[in-house]
Amino acid sequence: MLLSQTAHYALRAVYYLIANDNIKWHLTKDIAKSTKIPAPYLARILSNLAKNGILLSRTGMGGGFSINEKSIGVSLYEIINQFDNLENINDCVFGFGECCNDGKCILHDRWIDAKEQLVDAFKNITLGELKKTGRYLDWAKVKI
DSSP states (O other), X not given: OOSOHHHHHHHHHHHHHHHTTTSSOXXXXXXXXXXXXXXXXXXXXXXXXXXXXXXXXXXXXXXXXXXXXXXXXXXXXXXXXXXXXXXXXOOOTTSSSSOOSTTOOTTHHHHHHHHHHHXXXXXXXXXXXXXXXXXXXXXXXXXX
C-alpha cells in the first residue's frame, strides 16, 4: 500500500547484498533467484542503484553488483525515494484514491501519523545499520 513493488524489490536486493557481503560481486541472476525477484526487473533496479552510487557494478568475468562502501551511511529513505516519492504518498486506507482533509474518515489522522512514523523510520535506518544487524533472512518465505 505504501511502497511500490519496485521499492520493495530494491530494499530486498540491497538487504541481500548487505547480508551477503562476504562475497564481493553478485550476479543479477543469483540475487534474483535467492530473493524471488524477476531477473529482468531486478537488473533495471540494480542498474538504477548503481547509477546513483548506492551499488557498484562491474561487467565481464567476475563482475556483478556490490554494495558501495561509500554509501554505508545512506538511509533506506534515500533508496526508496529513487523509486517512490515518499513525501507525496497520499493513499487512502479504504482505497479511495487519495486521503483528503475534507470529509476525512475515522482513520485519517491515525493513518497520517502512521505514515509519518514509517517515513521517519526509513530516514533513520542506514545501510550501515542493516549491515550491523547481520540477520539472515529466509528468502524462501518471501511472498511472490
